Amino acid sequence: MVAPAQADRLKDIADLQGVQANQLVGVGLVTGLDGTGDQTTQAPFTAESFRAYLDQFGIPIPQGQNFQLGNVAVVSVQAELPPFAKPGQQIDVTVSSLANADSLRGGTLERTFLMGMDGEVYATAQGNLIVGGLGVEGADGSRISINIPSVGRIPGGAMTVKEVQTAFNSGDHITFNLKRADFTTARRVSKAINDFMGEGTASAIDAVSIQVRAPADSQSRVAYMSELENIQVDQGDAPARVIVNSRTGTIVIGEHVRVSPAAITHGSLSVTISEGFAVSQPAPFGDGETVVLPQSDITVEQENNRMFLFDAGTTLSDIVQAINAVGAAPGDLAAILEALKQSGSLRAELVVI
Template identity: 55%
Template sequence: MIARLAMLALALSMWSTEVAADRLKDLVSFGGVRSNQLVGYGVVVGLSGTGDGNSGLTLQSLESLISRLGLQVSARDLNAKNAAAVMVTAELGPFLKIGQRVDVTVSTVGQAKSLKGGTLLMTPLMGADGEIYAIAQGNLVVGGLGVEGKDGSSLTVNIPTVGRVPDGATVERMVESPFLSGDFLVLNLNRPDFSTAAAVSKAINAQFGNGTAIAVDGSSISVHAPADPGQRVAFAGLLENLDVTPDAPRAKIVVNSRTGTVVIGGDVRVTPAAVTHGSLTVRVSEDIKIDRGTTVVTGDGGTVVGPGEPVATPDSRIDANQEPARAFVFDPGVSLSSLVDAINAVGASPSDLVAILEALREAGALRAELVVI
């Protein structure tokens, strides 16, 4: 793995000197152009005996639902083995109009074992302000499978308690967007960086004239926009396709502690430092030593010694083996490829590599941010 990392390091060090230009749409998002989360509580019916059963929540929901249809019924007369109480979630994208449709996700909240074959009944979906923005209903698509035998054995594939209804919700209320109001469009960088914000502002002014764009801070650029909505949309399209060369990102090393994956950026440098790497292996082995016991019988005729019950005695052995420590020195301004080559030369494993990097950071010799996820 370290050898492969060394090859990647060399490629990254060559690539870092030539940063290609990106489209502006890949670097920023427009302020106010965002999606909104919706949530609702509903009931799924038509299940094949995999519902909530006698769950009080589901029985109460069915009673309330049926009463709104003009029928009088008591929860004691109902059985929810073919129904399930569910939470319904959806994402209302920007600029969606009344009558357009969005996908919904349905998840059980009770004892239902599977939603396969179910139908979601009419469910209002609310936003964070408590207003209803969409109505969901439709047949569920469930990718999971769950079966259970009479002897108690069961088999579950994927997640049968979560399903989706494609285009299952109809938008009933629009969300106002600041995109069409005000004198400015705000561009927010996906990765805040002062140098990149300045480069974006410079590219826009070079295309549309000085004063068109102003870098507000390291994250946002304010751009003068046309007042006419039609021209504003066309102007936003022109902005998205501008080529901008972003500044090189901060030197960073990312370590995944669960998988042992280490990603080192191309601009990582170290100051002069000496590293000693060694390995100590301690092995403990347990064994049982069996000895035959003896039985001594003393009588008038004398003493007789005979075989007795076996005697078990623990036998532990501890071996320690320490490999010779190997040292290497980093010169000033060592690059990524040299760093990995030096660590690779001592035969370090990924866990050893992480330990060396952490030690370099604590010593103040690592010119990079170390992130452990």
């Protein structure tokens, strides 16, 4: 039986060119910490930042004066400005310590300017932090840490002060960029738009971009986009690929992975060495001395696993069932897949991340 095609909305598989979120970043101060802030002896820029902050309010601190700021921490403030965000709208911010603060729990972010890649200020952030982590330290140096107490969030902590201009209302065309490059999907998107809007409306430029004619009037263009983004499109099949995560042992095998005829056996050789001591006791009334001698016990075990055969065109389910039948662990599965690739039997791309 043939599985039914899974159609996706155009808005789920493509982005509109020139309309994207913008990353904002700034450096600020978190105050009100309960002695868990930066240690200025190891982070002198904290004192300089605090001095510059007070200068803005006409409170000068003489240069060269040393002071401890256990309740203050220098932080990095990051936010993502969504497309079409208008001045006055609020966005979430993430605050993370830049120096050696132990925890930001209970702190308040002072007003911080958030800048874009062009150096312009697009938002200002301030507010009380929500910190999910917890850190406790004893007098003897012992410490317990849960999650990351040096990072916090402020929901709606930034306010937009400048709008980012987009190319949405310029030109007589709009361009959709596929999130996954695929010539088949690009052709199907172009065909689906032409079937819905009329022949010649859309044309696929390459494996990613589809150019679409659009009305010049902004109000009409919004309604036009509303119709386009809900068009249903069947995506092209992904290439045959096996993904192996060498750090976690996770293995993902794509739907179209196939193997050529191959016979595989996977055995496991286990060598165990245990160290102990043996006591050499002399005979009664002898002149010998009791001696303790090292003794090593070496045991070698080998599993006799069965050989299993992959026929031509073996599918994903066949591969998994065959390897599970011999009790192979995820690490063994990775070794088997790598061997299949080296032998030329694995008809898929093997990606190790």
